[in-house]
Structures are given as structure tokens and as C-alpha cells.
Amino acid sequence: MSGIKDVAKRAGVSISTVSNVLNQSKYVSEELAQRVLIAVQEMGYHADPVAKSMKTKHSRNIGVITTDICGLFYPYVVKGLFEVFNKNGYNIIILDANGVNDSFGSIERVMDGFAHLVRSHVDGIVFSSIFPESIEAIQMRKILKLTDNQKKMPLVSVETDFSSYGIDSVFSDSVEGAQKATQHLLDMGAKRIGHITGPIHTRVAQDRVKGYRQTLIDRGITPDDSMIANGDYTHRSGYIAMQELLAQCPGLDGVFIANDQMSVGALRALKEAHFRVPEDIKVIGYDDVFISSVVDPPLSTIHIRKRHMGISAATLMLKRIQNGKSAAEEPVQLVKLESRLVVRKSTFPEAPADWILVDW
Amino acid sequence: MSGIKDVAKRAGVSISTVSNVLNQSKYVSEELAQRVLIAVQEMGYHADPVAKSMKTKHSRNIGVITTDICGLFYPYVVKGLFEVFNKNGYNIIILDANGVNDSFGSIERVMDGFAHLVRSHVDGIVFSSIFPESIEAIQMRKILKLTDNQKKMPLVSVETDFSSYGIDSVFSDSVEGAQKATQHLLDMGAKRIGHITGPIHTRVAQDRVKGYRQTLIDRGITPDDSMIANGDYTHRSGYIAMQELLAQCPGLDGVFIANDQMSVGALRALKEAHFRVPEDIKVIGYDDVFISSVVDPPLSTIHIRKRHMGISAATLMLKRIQNGKSAAEEPVQLVKLESRLVVRKSTFPEAPADWILVDW
DNA sequence: AATAATTTGAAAAACGTTTCGCTGGGATCT
DNA sequence: AGATCCCAGCGAAACGTTTTTCAAATTATT
Numbered sequence: 001m002s003g004i005k006d007v008a009k010r011a012g013v014s015i016s017t018v019s020n021v022l023n024q025s026k027y028v029s030e031e032l033a034q035r036v037l038i039a040v041q042e043m044g045y046h047a048d049p050v051a052k053s054m055k056t057k058h059s060r061n062i063g064v065i066t067t068d069i070c071g072l073f074y075p076y077v078v079k080g081l082f083e084v085f086n087k088n089g090y091n092i093i094i095l096d097a098n099g100v101n102d103s104f105g106s107i108e109r110v111m112d113g114f115a116h117l118v119r120s121h122v123d124g125i126v127f128s129s130i131f132p133e134s135i136e137a138i139q140m141r142k143i144l145k146l147t148d149n150q151k152k153m154p155l156v157s158v159e160t161d162f163s164s165y166g167i168d169s170v171f172s173d174s175v176e177g178a179q180k181a182t183q184h185l186l187d188m189g190a191k192r193i194g195h196i197t198g199p200i201h202t203r204v205a206q207d208r209v210k211g212y213r214q215t216l217i218d219r220g221i222t223p224d225d226s227m228i229a230n231g232d233y234t235h236r237s238g239y240i241a242m243q244e245l246l247a248q249c250p251g252l253d254g255v256f257i258a259n260d261q262m263s264v265g266a267l268r269a270l271k272e273a274h275f276r277v278p279e280d281i282k283v284i285g286y287d288d289v290f291i292s293s294v295v296d297p298p299l300s301t302i303h304i305r306k307r308h309m310g311i312s313a314a315t316l317m318l319k320r321i322q323n324g325k326s327a328a329e330e331p332v333q334l335v336k337l338e339s340r341l342v343v344r345k346s347t348f349p350e351a352p353a354d355w356i357l358v359d360w
Numbered sequence: 361m362s363g364i365k366d367v368a369k370r371a372g373v374s375i376s377t378v379s380n381v382l383n384q385s386k387y388v389s390e391e392l393a394q395r396v397l398i399a400v401q402e403m404g405y406h407a408d409p410v411a412k413s414m415k416t417k418h419s420r421n422i423g424v425i426t427t428d429i430c431g432l433f434y435p436y437v438v439k440g441l442f443e444v445f446n447k448n449g450y451n452i453i454i455l456d457a458n459g460v461n462d463s464f465g466s467i468e469r470v471m472d473g474f475a476h477l478v479r480s481h482v483d484g485i486v487f488s489s490i491f492p493e494s495i496e497a498i499q500m501r502k503i504l505k506l507t508d509n510q511k512k513m514p515l516v517s518v519e520t521d522f523s524s525y526g527i528d529s530v531f532s533d534s535v536e537g538a539q540k541a542t543q544h545l546l547d548m549g550a551k552r553i554g555h556i557t558g559p560i561h562t563r564v565a566q567d568r569v570k571g572y573r574q575t576l577i578d579r580g581i582t583p584d585d586s587m588i589a590n591g592d593y594t595h596r597s598g599y600i601a602m603q604e605l606l607a608q609c610p611g612l613d614g615v616f617i618a619n620d621q622m623s624v625g626a627l628r629a630l631k632e633a634h635f636r637v638p639e640d641i642k643v644i645g646y647d648d649v650f651i652s653s654v655v656d657p658p659l660s661t662i663h664i665r666k667r668h669m670g671i672s673a674a675t676l677m678l679k680r681i682q683n684g685k686s687a688a689e690e691p692v693q694l695v696k697l698e699s700r701l702v703v704r705k706s707t708f709p710e711a712p713a714d715w716i717l718v719d720w
Numbered sequence: 721a722a723t724a725a726t727t728t729g730a731a732a733a734a735c736g737t738t739t740c741g742c743t744g745g746g747a748t749c750t
Numbered sequence: 751a752g753a754t755c756c757c758a759g760c761g762a763a764a765c766g767t768t769t770t771t772c773a774a775a776t777t778a779t780t
Contacts, residue, residue, distance in 0.1 A: 001506075001507050001508040003765095003766055003767085004766065004767065004768095005767095013729075013730085014729065014730045014731070015731090015766095015767085015768095016729075016730065016731080016732095016768080016769080016770095017728095017729060017730075019767070019768060020729090020769095023768080025768080025769085026728090026729090026769095027727085027728080028728080028729080029728070029729090032728090032729080044506055046475075046479055047766080047767070048414075048479060048765090048766055048767070049476070049479055049480045050410060050413050050414050050419070050480060050481055050765095050766080050767090051414055051735095051766035051767040051768090052766080052767055052768080053410050053767090054408075054410050054414050054736070054737090054765090054766080054767070054768095055734080055735055055766085055767050055768045055769080056735095056767085056768070057735085059410070061453075069429075069435050069438060069439060069442070070435040070436055070438075070439050072650070075429050075430045076430055078429060078430075079429060079430050079456070079458075082456050086455075086456075091453055091455070091473075091476070091480075092453070092454060093421070093451055093452070093454075094452060094453075094454050095446075095451070096439070096446075098439075113451075115406070116409070116451070119406055119408060119409055120409045120410060120451075121410055146361075146404055147361050148361040235654075264654055268654075290432070290651070291650070291651050291654065294595075294624055294628075294651065294655060295656075296655075296656035363735095363736055363737085364736065364737065364738095365736080373759075373760090374759065374760045374761070375736095375737085375738095375760090375761085376738080376739075376740095376759075376760065376761080376762095377758090377759060377760075379737070379739085380738095380739095380759085383738080385738080385739080386739095386758085386759090387757085387758075388758075388759080389758065389759090392758085392759080407736080407737070408735090408737070410735095410737090411735070411736035411737040411738090411765095412736080412737055412738080413737090414735090414736080414738095414765055414766070414767090415736085415737050415738045415739080415764080415765055416737085417765085
């Protein structure tokens with residue numbers, strides 16, 4: 001493989017001139033520049049990204065820490081990231097935080113991966129939080145300090161708001177979304193409304209509980225914790241949690257479920273228990289993923305613009321990278337994505353079928 | 361950030377000794393080794409992966425070229441890759457071949473990405489083919505030659521058999537799977553069986569057509585090309601293709617669809633046209649993905665062990681990396697994953713519900 | 721016309737590792 | 751005891767770039 005020195009020799013110039021031409025880092029006379037460019041063409045030269053990265057300390061690579069690449073939600077965020085990063089010449093290194101057997105990996109493993117990314121001179125890290133924010137933020141800060149990187153490495157949080165830790169964030173307000181969902185159930189006439197949560201140590205899951213409880217209180221209903229069951233975002237856990245709820249809460253006529261994948265399990269449990277949806281019990285989920293409009297009955301839900309989450313996150317990061325200012329020097333960027341109530345048959349029998357229209 | 365020379369100074373030894381201790385590349389007396397290890401501990405030293413990679417020409421990174429990270433199929437393969445690569449200390453750089461608007465990216469874009477991966481000294485590349493094998497194989501070979509890498513870079517193809525091009529492959533025989541599917545439709549009493557294909561320039565899609573036609577011939581039925589409609593693996597295309605088929609083929613009572621995502625669209629089209637499944641028409645898909653057992657009616661299909669595909673591919677690659685022999689020096693490795701017929705209600709009304717059991 | 725200022729390109733240092741070749745002292749052999 | 755061999759550990763070269771420094775050549779200034 002030909003290196004920069006071969007090009008230099010062929011063009012009859014010095015190594016530094018080749019570098020200067022290629023990076024446009026210094027004026028080089030038109031004539032030499034042409035000679036260099038031709039030599040580069042002829043030899044099919046490309047600078048070795050590794051050697052380059054060693055000098056410059058950046059790599060045109062972005063680290064992405066993902067919580068579940070096999071879910072129905074995250075891949076769309078990643079797709080959004082791909083779109084803008086690839087277009088701008090960045091590659092993406094994905095680190096999936098999910099363990100093999102446990103549904104969430106250990107924080108040590110994730111942080112090891114984080115550290116490895118920093119050491120690899122990635123130009124920024126997009127992450128989605130799966131641990132309590134405080135410890136996650138602290139650990140990341142520690143790692144960055146250890147690597148003399150505390151100020152510089154651009155970080156963007158996706159899905160949960162880390163702005164109070166000085167980290168750019170793209171998120172959608174889960175409290176608000178949960179309120180919309182719960183209100184909708186009430187509006188459709190449900191009186192006794194249960195809730196199935198996501199992994200409860202997670203900010204997002206907690207916020208959805210908060211929105212649910214708040215709405216009930218606002219409407220003069222006292223929340224009853226026995227009507228809350230915990231899940232972990234898998235359809236299986238939704239199935240089990242729904243069975244619990246049915247056993248514990250006589251007269252249940254509505255349920256707000258923290259994501260759609262669990263809702264699929266819940267719908268199944270209801271079908272097996274011979275409950276009719278929405279006549280006997282109304283069901284609303286969260287996220288609006290691929291299956292939501294496809295299951296029977298189609299699932300009312302809160303739509304999140306997942307791809308746009310990725311696009312926004314990438315855009316934010318590119319801005320940071322380009323102007324070189326850290327979140328400490330310039331104001332933290334915070335993008336709040338609007339969520340939208342989508343009404344389907346699981347709460348409203350007359351809802352039209354929309355499955356073919358939806359863009360996830 | 362502390363470098364190897366700081367460690368050396370602190371331990372009172374030379375740089376090379378530190379390196380030798382850390383890489384166990386040369387015997388170092390117990391005493392010095394201890395001193396070094398302690399210094400490393402105290403300073404939290406980790407070798408800079410970039411600098412290391414520059415010398416050693418490998419990176420502990422694996423490139424993965426993916427065809428649709430947002431599909432229901434590929435993420436599970438990737439998960440399998442993650443499992444074994446991460447466990448062995450490799451990171452994964454994903455390159456999604458899907459374009460933004462077109463469902464398949466251009467071959468130039470993919471090959472540019474491929475070239476960038478090899479220049480970045482990835483230790484191997486796992487790819488899934490989306491173009492005709494011949495041109496894809498040739499292009500890759502060209503790039504490897506250009507980078508003086510022709511013999512060394514380990515390549516593994518996932519999903520389609522590239523062994524005739526000297527490339528290790530993990531695949532599942534699509535001809536065979538399509539035969540199982542078509543036979544099953546016949547066994548269940550279907551007489552006039554249509555087919556909806558995948559992207560037809562693709563080997564996998566062609567093989568599924570082949571298996572379908574072969575089975576009909578074997579059973580004394582003359583295949584009729586007007587009963588074949590082309591799709592592109594999206595649910596939307598399945599919907600449209602099913603409508604075509606219904607219009608073109610009176611008396612259709614069975615359809616084999618090249619993947620489950622299209623089958624979802626097809627089921628919807630059938631429902632809208634007031635066909636009962638399986639009473640009026642039997643439907644079988646391919647892949648067995650998350651939604652297959654969840655739709656109404658649950659979908660008969662050909663199960664592929666997606667995660668295992670990833671696991672096998674990674675294992676093959678690790679083997680290559682470890683013994684350092686290229687596919688030219690040692691026999692090409694070929695793993696054929698068995699596919700399995702899964703019978704659900706879309707072909708057999710009495711089939712039990714199995715959704716909660718399935719491990720995708 | 722002589723000197724100063726500027727422009728252009730080459731040479732060399734640096735990035736943080738691994739690895740090659742070498743040295744000097746202890747063990748082994750005759 | 752003297753010569754030989756071996757080996758632990760060291761210094762320096764190398765990997766392929768970018769960047770800094772410096773020298774030569776050209777242009778501008780007085």
C-alpha cells in the first residue's frame with residue numbers, strides 16, 4: 001500500500017507539501033498542488049486513518065451506546081444517527097449495553113466500553129441512559145478526567161434529559177406523554193386505570209409513572225399503587241404484569257403501559273382472560289413502533305419521532321465538534337421532541353386503520 | 361493522560377520493559393514485572409489503542425456491513441455478533457448499507473465504506489450481501505488488492521453462501537427453506553399457490569423462488585410466473601404485492617411470501633379483501649421474526665436462527681484471526697444453519713399459540 | 721542598490737506505541 | 751581461571767501521518 005512518502009516521491013515534492021495539499025492546511029502553488037493531486041490519483045492514495053488519528057487526536061468515528069439494538073425502538077434512533085453522521089463522513093462504533101442474559105448490562109461493562117471509546121479518540125459519544133442519571137454522569141465524568149478529556153469530548157444523551165449535568169440532550173418529555181396517555185383513557189370513559197412500568201430504576205420509566213399519577217390526581221382520583229405493576233420493556237414482562245394487574249384490581253377498565261412491546265404481551269394476556277379491548281378494558285401504550293398498528297386490535301399509543309431523535313442528536317453533536325466548544329464553555333443544548341397521541345382501536349373502536357401510512 | 365513513558369519512569373524501568381510486561385511478549389523478572397504492574401495500577405494507565413494499532417496493524421475492531429438495521433431480522437444477527445465479539449474484546453463498527461430513501465444503498469457507497477474499514481485496520485469484516493454476489497466479491501477483492509491486503513483480511517458472509525468466491529460463509533439454505541414452505545402449503549391442501557419475492561437481484565430472494573418452483577414441479581404442478589409478484593421485504597410492498605396477486609390469480613388458495621415483514625402487509629391486504637386466513641387462503645412467510653407469532657392470525661413461517669447466525673459468523677472469524685491463515689491458505693469455512701418449519705394458524709387452524717415460548 | 725519582509729517548500733520533530741538489536745554481567749563450560 | 755554463552759533489560763528505530771521550524775528564493779521598501 002502506498003503511503004504519503006511514495007506520493008511525495010512520485011510528485012517530486014516533500015512529504016509536508018503532500019500533506020498540505022491534501023488537508024489544505026497551507027498555501028501551495030497551483031503547479032505543485034496539481035502534481036500532487038495527480039500523483040494521488042494515479043496511486044490511489046488514501047491517508048491511513050489510524051496514523052492520522054494518532055497525530056490529530058480525532059478519528060471521524062462516533063461512539064454510540066445503545067440500550068437494546070434488538071428492540072423496536074432503538075434501531076430507528078440509530079438509523080437517524082447513521083443518516084447524518086455517514087453523510088458527514090463519520091463512522092459509528094456501536095456498543096450495545098444489553099447483557100446476554102440479563103436485560104440490562106452491568107454499569108461496569110458499559111463504563112469500560114465508554115472508556116475504551118474515549119481512548120480510541122472517538123470524536124464524540126451518543127448514549128442512551130439505562131442507569132440512574134447521577135451515577136452514570138459521575139462515572140462518565142471520572143473517566144473523562146482520567147483521560148485528560150474532561151472538557152473536550154462531546155457527549156449527547158438521547159431519550160433522557162441530562163442537561164442538569166451539563167450534557168447536551170435530545171429527549172421527549174415522558175411526564176407529558178404519560179399525561180396525554182392517561183388523560184386519553186379518562187376521556188374515553190375509563191375509571192379504574194392501571195399502569196405497567198418500564199425498568200423502574202430508569203428515569204424514563206419513573207417519569208411515565210409520574211405523569212400517570214399526576215393526571216389521576218388532577219382529575220380527582222387517588223392513585224393506588226396496587227394498580228401499578230413493574231415490567232422491563234419486554235413483551236413477556238407485559239404479559240406477566242397484565243396478569244398480575246387483572247388478579248389484583250377488580251373492575252380495571254383501562255391500562256397505560258410504558259411501551260408498546262409490553263403492550264403486545266398485555267393484549268395477549270387480556271385475550272386469554274377473555275377481556276374485550278376496548279369494550280371491557282382500554283389499553284394505551286407508548287412509543288408507536290412497528291407492530292403497534294399491526295396488532296389486533298391496533299394499539300393506541302404515544303408517538304415518538306425516533307428517527308428524528310437520532311437526527312437531532314447527530315446534528316447537535318456535529319455542531320459541538322465543528323465549533324470546538326465544550327458544553328462547559330457554551331450553553332448546554334437541549335432539544336425536546338414533541339410526542340403525539342395516536343388513537344387506534346385499543347381505546348376507540350371507531351378509529352380508522354392507519355397502519356400503512358405510519359412512518360416509524 | 362499518562363503514557364507508557366510515564367509508567368516507565370515511575371516504575372524505574374525502560375519503556376520497552378513496560379511494553380513487554382503488558383503484552384507478555386518477552387520474559388521479564390518477577391520483580392520488575394511487579395513494579396511495572398503496580399505503576400500501571402497507580403496511574404490508571406491503558407495503552408492508547410490508536411498508537412498500538414498503528415504499529416501492530418490491527419485494531420481489535422470488526423467491521424460489520426449490515427443491510428437493514430431497522431428490520432426485524434438483522435438486529436438479531438448483530439446481537440449474536442456482539443455477544444461473541446465483545447466477550448473477546450473486539451468492538452464493532454457498523455456500516456448500514458441502506459440508503460435514506462432507496463431501500464438499498466448504492467454499491468459505490470457500500471464499497472467506499474468497505475475500503476474505509478480496511479484502511480482503518482479492522483481485524484475482519486462481516487457482511488451481508490445485497491448485490492449480485494459476483495460483482496460484490498470482485499469489488500471487494502479489488503479493494504483488498506489495492507490496499508495490499510488481498511490475502512490477509514478475514515471476511516465472513518452472513519446469510520448468503522460466498523464459499524465459491526473463497527469467502528467463509530454462514531448461511532441457511534433458502535432453496536431448502538422455500539421447499540419446506542411450499543410443501544407445507546401443498547400438504548395443507550392448497551392447490552393454487554402464489555409467491556411474493558424479496559428484492560429479486562438478491563441471491564437469497566432468487567433461491568426462495570427457485571425452491572418454490574422446484575417444489576411445484578416435483579408435485580406435478582407447472583409453475584406460473586403470473587402467480588409471482590415482486591416485493592422488497594417491506595410490509596408495504598407485501599401489501600401491494602398481495603393485492604396484485606389477488607387481482608391476477610383467481611382461485612388463489614395459498615401464498616408463500618419471502619419474509620414475514622411482507623407477510624404482515626399481505627395479511628392486511630387479505631383482511632381488507634375479506635379473505636379468511638387460512639380457510640380461504642393459506643399464508644406462510646419466512647424468517648420467523650418478532651411479530652410473526654403476534655399478528656392475527658399467527659403466521660406459519662420458516663424459522664431461521666438469526667442470533668446463531670451472528671454467533672457462528674463471529675466464531676468463524678475469530679478462528680481466522682487467531683490462526684492467521686487466510687481463506688486462500690486454509691479451506692474455506694462454510695456453516696449451514698438448519699431452518700425449521702413453524703406451523704401456526706395462518707396455515708393450520710388448530711395450531712397452538714406459541715408466542716410466549718419463542719426465542720428469536 | 722542594498723536591505724528588509726514575505727512567500728514557498730523542505731527537513732525534522734512529534735504523536736505513543738512495539739520491536740529490533742545491543743550491552744553487560746552472571747552462569748556454564750573447558 | 752579464562753573463555754564462551756545466555757539472557758534480562760535498555761536504547762533506538764520504526765509505524766504513517768501532521769505540524770513546527772528553518773532556509774532559500776522572491777518581492778517589497780528605502
